[in-house]
Amino acid sequence: MYHPYFRGKQFELITIRETATLLATKNFVPIIEPVREALGGLERTLKAICDAGGKAIVIVNPYHGDHRESGVGISALLKNGFIGNDTISAGILLRSDMALHEATACYDAHKKHNPTIVHAGFTSPRALAEHLDGSLVGSRHLFVDDYAKILYRKHFEASTRILVRDGFNRQRNADYPPLEEFSDLHVTYGDMGMAGFGDFLIVGDSYSESGGPAYAVAIHLTFIDPDKDDVMYIYHFVSDTKDTPTDPAGKFAQALRKLIRRLESGKSKLLETSAIKEFRALHAKGHFPGLGYVKKLSMKHHIETLAGYLS
Template sequence: MYYPYFRGKQFELLTIRDMAGLLAENNFIPVIEPVRESLGGLKRTLSAVHAAGGHAIVIVNPYHGDHQEDGAGITALLQEEFRDADNIRAGILLRNEMTVDEVMDCYSQHADHDPVLVHAGFNVPKSLAVALEDDMSSLTNVFVEDHAKLLYRRHFDQSTRILIRDGFKRQRNADYPELEEFSDLHVTYGDLGMAGFGDFLMVGDAYSEGGGPAYAVAIHLTFIDPDKDDVMYVYHFVSDTKDTPSDPAGKFGQALDKLIAKLDSGTSNILETAAINEFRDLHAKGHFPGLGYVKKLSMKHHIETLADYLG
């Protein structure tokens, strides 16, 4: 149903671990592209998903990060630690430089982990569909919408198809508007012939190694508007101070004040999730937990919001 796409940085993995029970309960399946050399955090995260009875897809040939030249360590992790875990699947990322033969080699190598194809720039879909014809009915294909339009997806219409849309328009924190549309895919995926949908949460598809100094702090929170056909929107609560890299705690406090004021207005449509309770607690205590933790809370809220809507 819902396939959130995570790059495997620390707080992304912590989010999955913290939410393992909720993800499993709602049949939400995270797609994880490991970007850090150390795979200890990934192992702990997959163990938590497995223990909760959930499912996950792990990209074995990442495009970004420390494993982009060689994903052998990820393959070894799956084979050594999760060989008998049929709920942990290998994801093969299809980019524009890959050939059909390379895809099929990787597909065969990971046959023990029920491979999922993640289409993100591949450019010979017809030839690949022919090569996969015998397996198509049992195959899951995940399409990143910006790289796989309707004609492309039609080649795989006999398979289980998932569509991922990047609803987060990433920009400098100081430049975010207060409110913008995020996505309607949670409402329309079935109309598009898809068995499920996904997104890149509050991070977006654009990859960066790490943030520089935060001249402004922004808290991003999604909500579903029942008065607008259940379209999902995102609030950006941005600090007033935007011209200095110092005092991130003070800037977080400014952004949090705006969030709490919007919540207390009674007109926000923001679901009172466990993550929102944490934001309220941080506000009451005047505590700054660090920007990574703030991002984690935004991602948790997003997942909780979709769980409430789809449940």
């Protein structure tokens, strides 16, 4: 059903491990694009998913990060530790710079890894569908909405189709509005003939190695509004201080106070998730856990919010 798309940085992998049981219980399937050379964290994450009885898709030919030139190490990890395990699927990422013969060769090389094709800019959908031919019915295809519109997706109607949409309008922290619409895909995916949906959580599809100096600190939290047809919205709680890269702890405290005030108003519509409880505890203690940890809490809250809605 729900397929959250993660880039495999430290706190993204930690988020998956900490929510592995919830993901498995709700039949949520994370997609992981490994971007770090070391694969120990990824291996621990996949084992946590398997131990919880869950499923995952691992991109074996990443577009971003340390494995962009070669995904041999990722393929070896799947072969040595997860071969014959249908719960872990090899994700074949098809971008605009990938030729048809490269796409089919990558797919054929991973047939024993329960492959999933991820469409993100590929330009030969019809030829690929013809290549798959008889195996199309049993195949699974994940479409990134910005790159694979309705006509593109029609070539794969016989398959299991999942639509992924980036609902996060990424910009400088200082420029975020207090509130904006995030997505309605969790409500509408079935109307488009999709078997599931996904997003890039509160991080977005754009990729950067690091966030740079935090001139402003923002806490991003999603909620589903039952008064607006269950559309998902996102709060951006932004620090008041925005003109210096110093004192991230003080800026976090400013943003956190805005979050707590919104919660205490009784009108936030935020689900009281484990992540929200931890934000409350951080406020009570006056503790700054680091920006990566804050992002992890926001990602956990997003997953827990969708789990609550889809329960």
